[in-house]
Amino acid sequence: MSPFVSPFVSPLSPSQPLLHAPRASRANVGNRRRTLMTFIIAALLLVAIVVTGRLLTAPSSFEVGGLPIATATDFTAKNLEPGLSHPFGTDWMGRDMLARTLAGLSTSVLVGLFAAGASALLALILGTVAALGGRRADALITWLIDLMLGIPHIVLLILISFAIGKGFWGVAIGVALTHWPSLTRVIRAEILQCRESVFVAQARKLGAGPFTIARKHLFPHVFPQFLVGLVLLFPHAILHEASITFLGFGLPPEQPAIGIILSESMTYLSAGFWWLALFPGIALIATVLLFDRAGSNLRRLIDPHRSQE
Amino acid sequence: MRFFAGQLFKFIMLMVAVSMVSFALVSLSPTDPVQMNVGQVAYLNMSEAKRAQLAEYWGVNTPLWERYAHWASAALHGDLGTSLRYNAPVVQVIATRFVNSAALMSVAWLTSGIFGLLLGILAAVRRGGWLDRAVKAYCFLLASVPTFWLALLVLIVFSVWLGIFPLGFSVPIGVAPADVTLADTLHHLMLPALTLSVVGVANIALHTREKTIDVLESDYVRFARTRGESTATIIWRHGLRNLALPALTLQFASISEIFGGSVLVEQVFSYPGLGQAAVTAGLGGDAALLVGIALISAATVFGGNLIANLLYRLIDPRMRPASRRPALNLMRRKTGASHE
Secondary structure (H helix, E strand, O other): OOOOOOOOOOOOOOOOOOOOOOHHHHHHOOOHHHHHHHHHHHHHHHHHHHHHHHHHHOOOOOOEOOEOOOOOOOHHHOOOOOOOOOOOOEOOOOOEHHHHHHHHHHHHHHHHHHHHHHHHHHHHHHHHHHHHOHHHHHHHHHHHHHHHHHOOHHHHHHHHHHHHOOOHHHHHHHHHHHOHHHHHHHHHHHHHHHHOOHHHHHHHHOOOOHHHHHHHHHHHHHHHHHHHHHHHHHHHHHHHHHHHHHOOOOOOOOOOOHHHHHHHHHHOOOOOOOHHHHHHHHHHHHHHHHHHHHHHHHHHHHOOOOOOO | OHHHHHHHHHHHHHHHHHHHHHHHHHHHOOOOHHHHHHOHHHHHOOOHHHHHHHHHHOOOOOOHHHHHHHHHHHHHOOOOOEEOOOOEEHHHHHHHHHHHHHHHHHHHHHHHHHHHHHHHHHHHHOOOOHHHHHHHHHHHHHOOOOHHHHHHHHHHHHHHHOOOOOOOOOOOOOOOHHHOOHHHHHHHHHHHHHHHHHHHHHHHHHHHHHHHHHHHOOHHHHHHHHOOOOHHHHHHHHHHHHHHHHHHHHHHHOHHHHHHHHHHHHHHOOOOOHHHHHHHHHHHOOHHHHHHHHHHHHHHHHHHHHHHHHHHHHHOHHHOOHHHOOOHHHHHHHHOOOOO
16 A cells, blocks of 8 residues: 555645645645554554453463452552552452453453444445345335434343343344444445446446446445444444443443443442543543544545545 | 324334334343242242243243234233333333433433534634634544443532532432422432533534534625625524524434433433433343333434424425425515525
């Protein structure tokens, strides 16, 4: 991916005034190398979070008293305020909050990866069927989308978690089943627009079969949208995982998860243990922002319509 | 009239679909209805015959569609079953809790709408300035902040540190329901409503900002400027008409999100609303109440969308059938400039 400037986009488009190029846009326009670097850094940071979190919960490494560091208790050091030895403080069982937070984040990211991936796949299939499967299928899927959007996400998540049971799969399936509608709409619209376009009509006139058109025209057109939609689904998936776990439906209490940490911190709020809630929350927000950064930079890289933003 | 008939049909279809889906989901649950209803201890001390009898009573062996048919026919007569956790008819539980939730949501809905509109307009007018950047950063950040975490922070700051607001519930503890004053209720409502509004502002502010920029770049605003109108007058005369409508529609359409947020906020503030009831029902295996809440939440969201549609027709003459449109030249004289 060399940062070349496409010869078809002149750096000075006629709509921009020649002399007064606005400062804000000059810094961002056309700098694909920086966009790529931001994307890579965000992605690497996320991988680092997952790996560290996994290492901290792995039974073999970083052992403290026979337990992995994220779950090791030390009652001589309980309820400590944030300091040098425990940057995020410790909880009422003397567990290090930084380790717990990292472990929880890695779980959240993994749930998010699975749920967003499954959800995006579902969206791809349903969107394609809606666009190409005839009027009946289209009406059915559009109605299904409206139905899903008609119930608040959280209520639906509670229902699904009630049906499947709590734990990793309950949350992951719940989040996967509730997040497909918006991406399905996008994909359906993209395919419909592409199918009506002049170049597809031309290809058909030239004798290209449906599979050739799908492979050479539809797929390259829809794939960037799909990929970006997938990455931008992660933040939502992670936030909903945390929310539903916070309410008590998601991951079990013995598993380190951000939702669990924050719901436990509620018990200690009136005692003034503010660090139990503050730092894990900020870490969660940082993770979500990282995903968002990665997604929007990826979009700038692979979606020609957005490359100049 | 045709519009209403269509909407009514849509509503009935939605209710049927939601009830079927939620009924099926609730029935899929791995929890044993007999064990759930009589409790662990009673279940263990029960004879096998009694268990079988109760299983028959709760319809363990009846097929799903038959149970649904029973439930649906009762539901049509206004009976949604009995709530296990609250030991009262589901309709009654939902009614009392809905009042609480509606108070919370409408306050949050109004404040977030008004502040969102104001912030959006201000940001657009001062486009590129520090105010604009602050508003954008705020909205961007808020999109990534979990609602329940914000509620926790608000609770830490205002209730634990400053101590100016109560830690939870909708009325003071230890006060008879008859003695609760309006001031008490408002005092308890303030923090949850504040949290919900702070989250709700982001969406509408960003949307209004985009729209305002569009308006400010239009030809009719340029014309108004050449005539010497100030920015404030331009926003008042030409901006608000074009901005209020999409903002209002967006705000009514966002009821689903406010509802979702209220579930989380109610849980943090121990506020006795629908959301808290949903959580209690879900954790306590209260299937009947859960189905009831799914229905009422879907109905609320539908109501919001319907109002948005109606408002659109009421305010925007272009959306009305041609015969009932006011004469065009009348519109022009009123606004001073064409809006097309």
